[in-house]
Amino acid sequence: MDTETKQNYRVKAIDLTHDGLGVVKLNDGYTVFVEDLLKGETANIEITSKRKKYGFGKVTEFIQKSPYRLAPKCKHFYDCGGCRLMHMDYDVQLAFKKYRLELMMKKLKQDSNNVNDIICMVNPYYYRNKVEIKFAQNEEGKLIAGFFKAKTHKVIDLNECYTMSKKSFEFLTLMKNIFNELNVKAYDPETKEGVLKSCVIRDSSRNKEIVVLLNLAKDSFEQENDFVERITKKNQLVKGIGVVKTEDESSYSKDEIRLIYGRNYLNEDLLDNRFEIGFRSFFQVNTVQTERLYKAAIELAKLNKKDKIIDAYCGIGSIALSLAKKVYRVFGIEVIESAIEDAKKNAKLNNIKNAFFEAGNAEKVIQKWKKYKFDCIFIDPPRKGCSKSFIETIINMKIRKIIYISCNPATLTRDLEYLIAGGYKINEVTPVDMFPQTTHVESVTSLTLE
Known part of the structure; x- marks a missing residue:
């Protein structure tokens, strides 16, 4: 890096990016995005990466901190990168997401007053009912487990976590200890040694249950029986353990799961x-907020007993079955x-x-289904949003009402542009804080055909 990029600049953050970086302008108008800098804060920064129209920087010294800055609860905050807003007062997090x-x-030339107040959590911690955990060996040869450090494939060994449920964290700690007792090794992609790649832990606080899927580099590990005996003896909540040899550790994997308990x-x-x-089913990760999200979506739809509904991207049927008793018929696609x-x-x-x-x-x-007359369609796509041809089909079918649930404002904006051009009007948008402490925001948008 040249000497110019190592120069210090005194700046004031004028805004935040969608992923929580402070936005600053240098004297010549050049824009820099700065990690760990809140709106309104003044600091000395150093530019770490420079591009033609913008750069990235880091704080070298705070001059004036925001009154809304908090000391992050989690010791892994600066390494993990999962909870990018944990240094921000919760009310300010909510305001940022609504904003x-x-x-x-x-941007869509719509009335921003039609964005309702965000549906927040009373306790914005310990809410995740599902976590995906990576395994690795540390320098002492002990198995460690946690999330990848931001923008790396280095595993952060979790000593605490304020988003996963307490029961899941207790289970993770117990599982890690048992694997170490039994000398079960994490898989090393360079040496091809070891067996454990990752796992998916799901828990239901309402039903006091835990299930876990272990993603392996091999068909099995020789200590399986001992592992099952020890973990089920020490944790009575465990109701199912599956293992799978797989290259694809995502929920889209089709590799066959073998049940070991x-x-x-x-x-x-x-x-x-x-x-x-x-084990691989899609289900919203925050059960409390999912109920509030679905209630808001159903309320916006103004359903009646004669309605025929489509639930696109229906997953295991959670939306379709939540509204089925209120309508004539519901059709789910996945x-x-x-x-x-x-x-x-x-x-x-x-x-x-x-x-x-x-x-x-x-x-x-x-x-x-184009020949059928549907009254409303619920859309809850993945982060990439809907394909243009899917939206064109909805427009051609002249479905009167659309309820669009989104976890990504960028792709939502794109899709709403298409729908507005196709004759739909946005009635209202309700934000839901499904992922407190993170930059993600869920929302429900109600549209009607004009």
Whole structure:
């Protein structure tokens, strides 16, 4: 790096980026994004990376700190990168997230007053019902477990965590200790030695259950029986343990899971329904806020007993089954076949007979239904949003109401632009703080065909 980039600049943050970086302007108008700098704070910074139109920097000295700055609760805050807003007062976190959606509305030339107050949490900690944990060996040869350090593949050995549930963290600590007692090693991709790659822990605080899926580099590990015996003896909440040899550690993996203990699903209760959630099934990670999110979405839809509804990207049927008793029929679409199997099982489990599910790509399945007249469509896509052809099909079908649930304001903005151009009007947007301490914001947008 040249000497110019090592120069110190005294700056004041004028805004925050979508991922919580402070925005500053140098005297010549050059924009720099600075980590750990809140809006309104003054600091000396050093530029660490320079591009033509903007750069990145770090604080070398604070001159004036914000009154809304907090000391982060978690000792891993500066290494982990998972809770990027933990140094910010919770009310300010909420204002920042609502502001992001108000900016979206302004960009779309819509009235930002139609963004409702954000639905917040009373206790914005220990809310995650699912965590994905990576394994590694430390320099002493001990197995460690945690999240990747921000922008690296280095595992942070978790000594505490304020977003995962306390029961999940206790289970993780116990599991790590037992693996070390049994000398079960983490997989090293360079040496190809070891066996443990990662795991997915799910827990239901309401039903006091935990299930875990272990992603392995091999078909099995020789200490499996001892591991099961020890962990189930010391933790009575464990209801299922699965193992799978896989290259794909994501929920999209189709590698066959082998059950080594109990059952292959977790029971969870949501809006008076019971759901069986498989090891890889998609289910919102914050059960308390999911209920509030779905209540808000159903309220915005203004449903009646004659309505025919589509639930696109339906997963295991959590939205479809939550609204089924309020409508005539609901049709769910999901690309993951195992999720559709779960959705059908969950419909039977709750004695719901007016919900129908089909596996396939949303834009292709919906084409088959073009001749039917639907009253409302619920959309809850992944972060990448909807494909343009899917939105064009909705527009062509002239579905009167759309309820769009999104976890990404950027792709939501793009998709809403298409829908507005197709004749839809935004009525209101309700933000939901599904992921406190992080920069992510969930929202429900209500649209009607003009």
